[in-house]
Amino acid sequence: xxxxxxxxxxxxxxxxxxxxxxxxxxxxxxxxxxxxxxxxxxxxxxxxxxxxxxxxxxxxxxxxxxxxxxxxxxxxxxxxxxxxxxxxxxxxxxxxxxxxxxxxxxxxxxxxxxxxxxxxxxxxxxxxxxxxxxxxxxxxxxxxxxxxxxxxxxxxxxxxxxxxxxxxxxxxxxxxxxxxxxxxxxxxxxxxxxxxxxxxxxxxxxxxxxxxxxxxxxxxxxxxxxxxxxxxxxxxxxxxxxxxxxxxxx
Amino acid sequence: xxxxxxxxxxxxxxxxxxxxxxxxxxxxxxxxxxxxxxxxxxxxxxxxxxxxxxxxxxxxxxxxxxxxxxxxxxxxxxxxxxxxxxxxxxxxxxxxxxxxxxxxxxxxxxxxxxxxxxxxxxxxxxxxxxxxxxxxxxxxxxxxxxxxxxxxxxxxxxxxxxxxxxxxxxxxxxxxxxxxxxxxxxxxxxxxxxxxxxxxxxxxxxxxxxxxxxxxxxxxxxxxxxxxxxxxxxxxxxxxxxxxxxxxxx
DNA sequence: TCGTGAATGTCGATC
DNA sequence: GATCGACGTTCACGA
Numbered sequence: 001x002x003x004x005x006x007x008x009x010x011x012x013x014x015x016x017x018x019x020x021x022x023x024x025x026x027x028x029x030x031x032x033x034x035x036x037x038x039x040x041x042x043x044x045x046x047x048x049x050x051x052x053x054x055x056x057x058x059x060x061x062x063x064x065x066x067x068x069x070x071x072x073x074x075x076x077x078x079x080x081x082x083x084x085x086x087x088x089x090x091x092x093x094x095x096x097x098x099x100x101x102x103x104x105x106x107x108x109x110x111x112x113x114x115x116x117x118x119x120x121x122x123x124x125x126x127x128x129x130x131x132x133x134x135x136x137x138x139x140x141x142x143x144x145x146x147x148x149x150x151x152x153x154x155x156x157x158x159x160x161x162x163x164x165x166x167x168x169x170x171x172x173x174x175x176x177x178x179x180x181x182x183x184x185x186x187x188x189x190x191x192x193x194x195x196x197x198x199x200x201x202x203x204x205x206x207x208x209x210x211x212x213x214x215x216x217x218x219x220x221x222x223x224x225x226x227x228x229x230x231x232x233x234x235x236x237x238x239x240x241x242x243x244x245x246x247x248x249x250x
Numbered sequence: 251x252x253x254x255x256x257x258x259x260x261x262x263x264x265x266x267x268x269x270x271x272x273x274x275x276x277x278x279x280x281x282x283x284x285x286x287x288x289x290x291x292x293x294x295x296x297x298x299x300x301x302x303x304x305x306x307x308x309x310x311x312x313x314x315x316x317x318x319x320x321x322x323x324x325x326x327x328x329x330x331x332x333x334x335x336x337x338x339x340x341x342x343x344x345x346x347x348x349x350x351x352x353x354x355x356x357x358x359x360x361x362x363x364x365x366x367x368x369x370x371x372x373x374x375x376x377x378x379x380x381x382x383x384x385x386x387x388x389x390x391x392x393x394x395x396x397x398x399x400x401x402x403x404x405x406x407x408x409x410x411x412x413x414x415x416x417x418x419x420x421x422x423x424x425x426x427x428x429x430x431x432x433x434x435x436x437x438x439x440x441x442x443x444x445x446x447x448x449x450x451x452x453x454x455x456x457x458x459x460x461x462x463x464x465x466x467x468x469x470x471x472x473x474x475x476x477x478x479x480x481x482x483x484x485x486x487x488x489x490x491x492x493x494x495x496x497x498x499x500x
Numbered sequence: 501t502c503g504t505g506a507a508t509g510t511c512g513a514t515c
Numbered sequence: 516g517a518t519c520g521a522c523g524t525t526c527a528c529g530a
Binding site: 202 | 310
């Protein structure tokens with residue numbers, strides 16, 4: 001382990017009940033050092049950008065990440081009450097005697113302003129994380145499962161392409177059936193509603209135009225299941241459904 | 251201020267570099283007290299439920315909320331790398347000498363397992379937050395703007411209902427034009443793609459069936475703007491577009 | 501509980 | 516930078 005790596009290894013610098021100016025300095029230093037900074041205290045939050053929002057005084061947990069993102073969490077909900085995405089500028093400073101943390105980005109122009117009337121704790125964490133998340137059960141898994149064994153859709157189905165472009169977007173799997181009819185396949189990893197049927201229909205319509213083909217063209221939705229409304233829509237549009245999950249067995 | 255209110259007021263109990271058993275006890279106590287608990291350290295994460303995922307060792311910030319949600323954040327991204335929604339059970343315990351935090355819910359059956367090989371810091375925050383987020387610039391604002399002044403869509407447009415049910419779902423605004431033709435209006439707060447056109451088309455188709463009406467039926471998409479492909483789809487389906495934002499002025 | 505659609509959706513790929 | 520579709524989307528609302 002090199003000195004710089006040791007410097008990066010999990011450390012935490014924490015101050016409790018800091019003065020506003022001490023808090024501002026800690027936060028600014030943490031940002032500067034590329035640390036993950038958290039602030040807990042009583043604050044108000046203003047957001048203006050794609051929409052606008054105001055949040056009155058309350059105790060919240062604010063997280064500033066070295067990639068420029070910022071998250072404001074209350075004690076409820078999986079989602080932050082306010083936030084900014086990665087790539088934003090961050091700054092912490094003393095404003096009228098209080099700690100103020102601001103975030104800004106352009107395109108679109110968006111600003112977040114967190115003002116603390118009391119700071120309970122500020123922490124700066126040095127993060128060392130090289131691992132990547134490995135996930136299974138995705139639409140990609142469903143696609144691979146079908147390409148490995150095309151008969152899962154129906155006997156003698158032959159995939160010809162994936163992500164085949166049409167004038168309405170890319171078809172997940174493009175192939176032909178036992179009699180040579182073209183089949184457009186739309187994949188969904190979980191139970192689907194009307195939106196997925198609309199998507200498949202757009203692709204089939206586009207293929208009919210693109211191929212200016214009088215031959216029959218089949219559209220097939222592949223998912224674990226469909227809602228009643230989606231099934232109606234499928235029938236009305238002459239589209240088919242095959243039940244299949246991303247995971248084998250189970 | 252009563253004793254219980256004082257207990258709720260923003261406080262933080264923090265331990266640095268705790269032993270695994272001390273960490274487990276702190277986390278368990280925090281959960282028990284209804285605190286917002288954060289843990290920073292080197293950990294691995296396993297998830298199994300709607301999908302499955304594995305995350306190798308790295309420094310992460312874990313937040314447990316009193317509503318049962320849990321968030322695992324790396325130093326990158328606005329989104330947590332792993333999580334559980336509100337309503338999950340939470341528990342912290344010593345497992346093979348390490349701190350292990352688990353979360354579980356039913357329907358669907360989902361589990362999250364965070365195992366720490368090192369705990370850098372544990373904090374328990376008492377949160378007092380009575381404020382609600384006030385937001386503007388939503389689709390609801392767009393609807394109100396139109397209902398206040400229906401001529402924004404076109405001269406002599408008359409709204410008759412909002413959220414009018416059809417066999418394909420609810421139409422945002424249902425009304426009639428100067429000549430008494432029925433108009434189905436779909437609202438979007440921001441620039442739209444092909445999906446919104448498909449949605450409007452489903453409503454118009456459903457109304458044509460529901461009303462078994464030979465009279466002309468208009469479908470109108472109202473949004474700040476549309477993509478090229480969405481505009482093509484609109485024209486192909488005989489649907490109309492009106493440019494309008496949720497916010498007045500600007 | 502399930503279905504449906506909004507969202508400051510976020511994120512990644514692709515053009 | 517814009518578009519498009521997946522996502523363990525999350526979330527609120529209604530049936």
